[in-house]
Amino acid sequence: MKPIYIAASLLASAAFASPTMARDLIVNSYGGPYEQIIRDAIITPFEQEYGVRVIYDAVGSSSQDYAKIKATNGRPGFDVVVMTASQSLQGCEDGLLERFSPDTVPNLAHLNPEISAVAGPCGAVHELQYLSLLYRTDMVSESPQSWLDLFEDDLTGRVILPSFGNVMAAYLTQLMSVIHGGDLDSDIDPGFEAMTRLAAQSVGFEQASAILESYIVDGRVWAMPFWDGRAQLLVDSGAPVDYVLPEEGSVPLIATLNVPIGAQNKELALAFVDFFLEKTSQERWVEGYKVGSARADIEVSDQAQDRKITSQADLDALYLPDLLSLASNLSAWGERWEREVVPAAR
Template structure:
């Protein structure tokens, strides 16, 4: 878990020859399961298509997996006859798959690119799939119709925002992250108690339009349904560009938390060698550089030479790192059900 500050190493790291295993004669097809929509579109362009050029004998099929919980459910259902070879999902969910034997352990001997990763990226999955992207929670808002603009986390409680909020509640990971952020805002520590956060969120509940943004908070803002939503920085940055600045992302001065996506090798993959080659490539300097510069996820390969302008818009930017709360997702996993129940009984119920 990124409880220490992310360090993006500077220097002239070469990206011309990514650290991948170019096994001879690899062929066939593999299936990658991950997020649909703009993630799928941009990951295909920056990672999958270049990989297929480097390995022309391998075809990568992208299977949109819905949420991370839905993805691990799909892998679980196929345990006896795996159809998915590689899965990219949130670390809080991939850890469940690791404990159930759904994913394989990865070693540097077979995956030499592991030695290029940030320590936080290696630690995220333990002996299993490491972090492939870093991101952080932000508040997304309508720049055209919200006056004055959002400047702090505390602004969510402004009277003029009544009915104008889309908050993703637990079990969505955004809700778990928001809990830790609000607890810190109230002067508390999520590791000791979330009483302060629950009390404050209960006060916010009547202002919330929906606790289950559908299809997502970004779309609800762009369609004029709400003016503010919880969201992830990477997607928010891309939507901001695509809409000419109609939406903006706020990293609250009160702090935010990192979100981690891991890349995982399914146990029993039917084309394991090809799947391993893809994982090595996805973590390589070239792939990390391309995807970060395209979609603003912070890289996990410490040797990737990223455009400074792109880094400035990611979770790796110095000003972003300085605002991060030292949240350990392993700690949160232990109390996740308790937090979910408190949200359902004390927060969401207060909106009715």
């Protein structure tokens, strides 16, 4: 089904919401604090400007969402989905995601071109994060500085890990592989061996970030991998936690907005993607969700920029896996995770 495009001048104005356009837009993304922030910073302003209603679907992880897109041949029942650059690249290769251009999404022209290129033509990069090490300041005697600190004896039974449905698990496995003499993609055995040992010292696995963070907030665990934006939200909430970028480095999360090729309300979906990338929208999002942006022209507080990815140099300082290779490996790695890592948990 060929997409129906409209002129950029109409896309940039409220007049774009024509009488013939459907008034409901279904957006699939995450729950927890993310949901309230996206409603306040993006969804409500979009509804007000375009005179439409956004139905928010907080079901599934990025990998589960893409699996649904693939199983339905690009007609998953939602119009816009938040995923990652890995799924964006895979979806483009599979022909299941809409390709964007500055003609259909004008604000793409304002994104860092190198960062946009990582996500490919089907992904609009709306935020940047990295995998950080989150810890309880009142329980850990010294601030951890290394991913290897997760293996310390005093953290035995005080670490929780993401399940493989959360891409944090794949990223942490890749990092552990590099630290233990392997690499990010082809020689991953050291990573799985390390994660199996770490699982034996953990309390188990959870998939949703909102559930993962509850373990550290109530003190059941004292350290865990977590996205830096969500970690900063916890710091700002007054919880006795802090986070670090470990000395070995980390992996960025390049988060994208995507439109399935068979979306029912494609025109409004493209308008939503463009609205999310607007300067003022990105400023609200960065301030609200404590993440980095691929727009260099946003104006935010110094606090919002502290410890965030704010430049190409920040991104270059992190490990960037071959994301298309990662997407193709996820299924096999997930099966291996279930065979080797999960049974080792306490």
